[in-house]
Amino acid sequence: xxxxxxxxxxxxxxxxxxxxxxxxxxxxRVATRFPPEPNGYLHIGHAKSIxxxxxxxxxxxxxxxxxxxxTNPEKENIEYMESIERDVRWLGFTWSGLxxxxxxxxxxxxxxxxLIQQGQAYVDTLSADEIRAYRGTLTEPGKPSPxxxxxxxxxxxxxxxxxxxxxxxxxxxxxxxxxxxxxxxxMRDPAIYRIRRVHHHRTGDAWCIYPMYDYTHCIxxxxxxxxxxxxxxxFEDHRPLYDWxxxxxxxxxxxQQIEFARLQLEYTIVSKRKLNQxxxxxxxxxxxxxxxxxLAGLRRAGVTPKAIRDxxxxxxxxxxxxxxxxxVLEYCIREDLNENALRAMAVLQPLRIVLDNxxxxxxxxxDVSNHPQRPELGKRSVPFSKVLLIEQDDFAxxxxxxxxxxxxxxxxxxxxxxxxxxTEVIKNADGQxxxxxxxxxxxxxxxxxxxxxxxGVIQWVSEIHAAAAEIRLYDRLFSVPNxxxxxxxxxxxxxxxxxxxEDCRVEASLADANPDSRYQFERTxxxxxxxxxxxxxxVFNRTVTLRDGWVKD
RNA sequence: UGGGUCGUCGCCAAGCGGUAAGGCACGGGGUUUUGAUCUCCGCAUACCAAGGUUCGAAUCCUUGCGACCCAGCCA
Numbered sequence: 259x260x261x262x263x264x265x266x267x268x269x270x271x272x273x274x275x276x277x278x279x280x281x282x283x284x285x286x287r288v289a290t291r292f293p294p295e296p297n298g299y300l301h302i303g304h305a306k307s308i309x310x311x312x313x314x315x316x317x318x319x320x321x322x323x324x325x326x327x328x329t330n331p332e333k334e335n336i337e338y339m340e341s342i343e344r345d346v347r348w349l350g351f352t353w354s355g356l357x358x359x360x361x362x363x364x365x366x367x368x369x370x371x372x373l374i375q376q377g378q379a380y381v382d383t384l385s386a387d388e389i390r391a392y393r394g395t396l397t398e399p400g401k402p403s404p405x406x407x408x409x410x411x412x413x414x415x416x417x418x419x420x421x422x423x424x425x426x427x428x429x430x431x432x433x434x435x436x437x438x439x440x441x442x443x444x445m446r447d448p449a450i451y452r453i454r455r456v457h458h459h460r461t462g463d464a465w466c467i468y469p470m471y472d473y474t475h476c477i478x479x480x481x482x483x484x485x486x487x488x489x490x491x492x493f494e495d496h497r498p499l500y501d502w503x504x505x506x507x508x509x510x511x512x513x514q515q516i517e518f519a520r521l522q523l524e525y526t527i528v529s530k531r532k533l534n535q536x537x538x539x540x541x542x543x544x545x546x547x548x549x550x551x552x553l554a555g556l557r558r559a560g561v562t563p564k565a566i567r568d569x570x571x572x573x574x575x576x577x578x579x580x581x582x583x584x585x586v587l588e589y590c591i592r593e594d595l596n597e598n599a600l601r602a603m604a605v606l607q608p609l610r611i612v613l614d615n616x617x618x619x620x621x622x623x624x625d626v627s628n629h630p631q632r633p634e635l636g637k638r639s640v641p642f643s644k645v646l647l648i649e650q651d652d653f654a655x656x657x658x659x660x661x662x663x664x665x666x667x668x669x670x671x672x673x674x675x676x677x678x679x680x681t682e683v684i685k686n687a688d689g690q691x692x693x694x695x696x697x698x699x700x701x702x703x704x705x706x707x708x709x710x711x712x713x714g715v716i717q718w719v720s721e722i723h724a725a726a727a728e729i730r731l732y733d734r735l736f737s738v739p740n741x742x743x744x745x746x747x748x749x750x751x752x753x754x755x756x757x758x759x760e761d762c763r764v765e766a767s768l769a770d771a772n773p774d775s776r777y778q779f780e781r782t783x784x785x786x787x788x789x790x791x792x793x794x795x796x797v798f799n800r801t802v803t804l805r806d807g808w809v810k811d
Numbered sequence: 812u813g814g815g816u817c818g819u820c821g822c823c824a825a826g827c828g829g830u831a832a833g834g835c836a837c838g839g840g841g842u843u844u845u846g847a848u849c850u851c852c853g854c855a856u857a858c859c860a861a862g863g864u865u866c867g868a869a870u871c872c873u874u875g876c877g878a879c880c881c882a883g884c885c886a
Contacts, residue, residue: 268825295886330885386884393882397813400882431884441814443882452884471886495815495881517816519879524822530886572834574824576817579879583822586835596848631848662846671844706844715844781845808846 269575271310271516275318275486284485284511288320291484292346292353293475295327296338296459298530299545299552300345302566302587303521309570310518311488312351321354323482328360329474331458339459341545345553350563355482359474360460362481366469367421369477369507370432370451374413378506379450380405381416382433389431392438393446399439400446406435420453423466427453434473436502444499448472476500480509487513490520491577521573522581524739526551532747541751542735548799549735549755559732560776560786560801565594584734591802595776595784600628600635603673603717604764604779604798606729608647610721611694613678616644621723624703626674638767641723642675647763649782652716653694655683662714664694669707670714673780677702677712717780724763727796730788731757764796776801 275288290311294304315322324346328334346353359366373379382405384392394400408416420430432451440446450473455466476499479487487500494517504512527533528551536542536550545552548559556566569590573582603626622642629635652663652670664670669679682695699707706712733755741750764779771777771787778784783804788797 273827293886297886327886333885382884389884390882395813395882399813428884433884443814446882449884454884468884470884475886491816492880493886497815519817572823574834576824578817578824580823583835586823589835592847601845630843630845660846673844675844677844702844704844712844714846717845778845778847781847804845804847806846 270577271314271486271488271518271575272317274516275314278485278514279318287483287485288315288318289322289354289483289485290315290320290488291323291325291357291479291482293325293327293359293478294342295330295334296336296342297330297333298338298534299341299550299554301528301533301553302523302526302551302556303528305349305553305566306521306570306573306575307488307490308346308349308351309567310575312353313571314486314488315354320485322351323355323357323484324353325357325478325482326359327471327475327478328358328458328460329468329471331456331468332454334459336459341554345557348557348563349553349566357478357482358460359469359478360458362474362478363461363465363469365481366474366477367467369509370469370473371414371417373434373450373506374410374417374432376506377410378435379413379432380408380435381413381420381430382406382447382449383430386428389449393443394438396443402438403433403447406438406447417451420451420467421465423455425453427455427466429453432467434499434503436499442495442498444472444496445502448499472496472499473503476503476513476515477507477509479513479515480504480511483511484513485511487515489515489517491517491579492520493517517577518575519577519579522579522740523551523587524581524584525734525736525741526584527736527741527747529742532742535748536735539748541748548730548732548801551735558788559799560595560784561591562594562598562776565591568594581739588802592784592805595778595801597632599776599778599784601626601630601780602638602765602768602777603640603719604727604729604762604768604782604785605647605649605717605719605724606731606759606762606782607650608719608761608763609650609653609691609694611646611648611678611680611696611718613644613646613696613698614681615697618644620644621720624675640674640765640767641720643720643722645721646672646718647721647724648672648694648716648718650691652714653680653691655691663716664714669699669710669712670716671702671712672698672718673715675703675718676700677707715781717782719763719765721763723766725766725769725796727762727764727768727798729759729762729785729798729800731759731800733757762798764798768796771796771798778804 292311312322431449433447546554546558623639625637676698678696678698684693737752738750741747744750784801785798790797
């Protein structure tokens, strides 16, 4: 049984950092940051970036900040910010500093004034549509705006009045003056400030102009003395702009932007727009629905932070666009849960069995191990009596080949208890099996029967002692590997992604299940108590099934 | 068609001129009071293709081919 998380591999970013350290590039300092925009909940894709940034900092004795990229108040809010802090902490990381791009608005403004003074930025009156038209295309160069050569003094005046609120939203925009003919479209005089009369969740109504990402991000990194600014591949084309801005200004430092491929996980989506749609249109029950790929959803499903961290390490880090199979995530979840989840017995679809030769009214307390491979986790007492409940699936009237559970006239081991034999099948008027009459072998507690082998082992609960529970079985939310490829991703939603079993029975010890514990319901999967459990009502979520190596032929 | 990036097993991924690591998946054997776990074995004469350089190439060069990203006053 492995107790260690996957050993770190020499991915290209670790190599760069190692090399920089050797060259004493930043005076031996390593500083990273995780810069989410507070416009949605964190998801499994963010986990990759979080583990990378915080991981690199930890490994090399550096620092990692949490910085909210909150420059677009139209989409951002406090709820998202709070959820992000909660989720980063839950994943197991502690930030060195907590910052907001909005903390830098005043400095950002001053730097913009400086760019104007240097003749490297101008106030443009062109509309958004016109700017698009002037920008040219992928193959044709753009053409200069009529305002491109506006005198510096006039730009200064206009920009000050933009800030003062003298103009309507969208009336003017501040643009960097770079190169309208650049083959890189991002360099064709990108907008760096826009007028937006929107209340900002942190700065209130102090500003009516807000800086754009490209301009803000590099300066924020520089102000925080970040050494390695790690981001995803789509920002590769923005790196020249990142460097251009910092080259024009006397910032405290000039961080190095390095891009890596974002996570793509089969059968899931991570587009914030689509995730939001799933929530608002009620295709799922909120951001923390266990089917959601959000950290909140994974947490509620019972996935552990350790499993996610291990997953992020296992999938590697490169610049290749790649798709990770669900099996990898499931493996990581099972590996952690197999080692740490307490075992228990639950019967999802009960079938009543009566032990004819067991004394009426008798109850035995049987000691059952909480974890077969880890005796130090102790044992629990499980009540055994004459009337028991087993899983419907564990009895077959017409067993398939190699079936090793209960059949009429056959024997099976009750986990942690006795070997029983089915003597009679009781059906109702419709021909449905409603009860099994069985006998038990008193000489099989803790030992194998003499002279015969009993292969099957099944779980059970005592009818009068068991606790009722609702059990929610989750499956992948989508039925195709890449829902984004569909004309409408909603059409790819798996209709069976949630099965609610309302009348399950779990062993008595689970009546006071710990909300933070994970359990393995033997032979069926890993489960955890859901927050919907209240006053005596038990609700469990299935985190993941057990691997099923049984190949029926 | 301009620019940027990437092509090593079904899926990830090491490899950095000296003769293809590892993980997941898959197939088979063993142990097992969970058809779980654990364990053992198997799984690329081959690195997008074709040329070239070299004693030697996945690694260097050339030319192709394929995939992804970019034309928000989003991030």
